[in-house]
Amino acid sequence: MSLSEVVFRNHARASLICEPVPNARVGFQYHSHIQGLALHAIAGMNTDKSNTPPIVLLQVTDPHLHAAADSKMRGVNTYETLLAVLEHARQDERWPPDAIVATGDLVQDESSGGYERFRSCFADFGLPIFCIPGNHDDPELMKTLLAEQPFQVCGHAVLGAWQLVLLSTFVKGEDAGAVGAEQLSAMDSYLADNTQRPTMICMHHQPVAMGSAWLDSVGLMDSDDFLRVIERHSHVRAVVWGHVHQALDEQRGQVRFLSTPSTCAQFLPKKDFFSLDDKPPGCRWLVLHADGSIDTTVDWLKT
Numbered sequence: 001m002s003l004s005e006v007v008f009r010n011h012a013r014a015s016l017i018c019e020p021v022p023n024a025r026v027g028f029q030y031h032s033h034i035q036g037l038a039l040h041a042i043a044g045m046n047t048d049k050s051n052t053p054p055i056v057l058l059q060v061t062d063p064h065l066h067a068a069a070d071s072k073m074r075g076v077n078t079y080e081t082l083l084a085v086l087e088h089a090r091q092d093e094r095w096p097p098d099a100i101v102a103t104g105d106l107v108q109d110e111s112s113g114g115y116e117r118f119r120s121c122f123a124d125f126g127l128p129i130f131c132i133p134g135n136h137d138d139p140e141l142m143k144t145l146l147a148e149q150p151f152q153v154c155g156h157a158v159l160g161a162w163q164l165v166l167l168s169t170f171v172k173g174e175d176a177g178a179v180g181a182e183q184l185s186a187m188d189s190y191l192a193d194n195t196q197r198p199t200m201i202c203m204h205h206q207p208v209a210m211g212s213a214w215l216d217s218v219g220l221m222d223s224d225d226f227l228r229v230i231e232r233h234s235h236v237r238a239v240v241w242g243h244v245h246q247a248l249d250e251q252r253g254q255v256r257f258l259s260t261p262s263t264c265a266q267f268l269p270k271k272d273f274f275s276l277d278d279k280p281p282g283c284r285w286l287v288l289h290a291d292g293s294i295d296t297t298v299d300w301l302k303t
Contacts, residue, residue: 102132
């Protein structure tokens with residue numbers, strides 16, 4: 001799919017905002033389930049889409065790049081592992097995807113050089129690159145250095161039969177995140193006004209519990225509010241995120257909840273305290289069908 005076939009909503013014109021949420025840490029907990037998501041056709045949608053080709057996405061997340069090419073994080077050269085994951089993806093039969101989604105923590109050291117390095121890794125693919133900030137990012141630098149196509153920071157986009165909503169969950173000074181009241185209201189309005197396409201929401205922080213006490217303490221602080229919003233919109237079919245450096249695939253009602261491994265190091269699941277896993281770098285492929293169904297696999301770098 002060429003760039004001209006993608007409906008871009010650049011940050012400056014987006015109805016969805018991408019601004020840092022004010023520091024507002026409060027006690028929070030995760031929904032253990034989602035109510036009210038009946039399995040039925042979306043009102044007003046054309047359900048006869050048998051001839052519409054699927055959209056193929058590649059999700060990469062948490063590369064934690066630095067300005068210096070030889071910098072390491074926990075003993076891992078994050079630039080080298082990102083390049084290795086991208087080369088691995090290019091050998092896949094699904095390459096090229098229709099777009100790449102990068103779900104935060106693009107840069108570890110909040111440097112211009114780090115974002116320039118990220119840009120150099122993706123700019124020549126000739127694909128839309130949808131980006132959102134993570135807690136280690138500098139959203140203002142992201143908006144400045146990833147302002148031109150093929151990059152888009154936050155907002156929303158239409159690809160074929162699907163639409164993507166790209167949320168910022170960055171909260172200044174926090175490892176945890178939040179969508180924030182203003183962005184939740186904008187998302188609610190956008191979803192209410194755009195019901196014709198199945199929708200995937202992309203974010204950095206996890207909106208559901210991962211079962212690790214330390215990791216769930218730095219998740220999405222307003223997860224209850226976020227989940228209440230998506231409950232109201234039956235065309236939301238997937239929520240994908242990064243941050244947790246591990247894979248999760250849960251179906252709740254008609255919504256697929258998906259986390260994706262980092263392109264560098266992974267966290268050991270189901271641990272109360274921080275612990276690294278020995279799994280290799282990874283990424284996620286998503287095939288979005290016009291009827292709202294999803295095929296997805298996590299691909300691990302062979303070591």
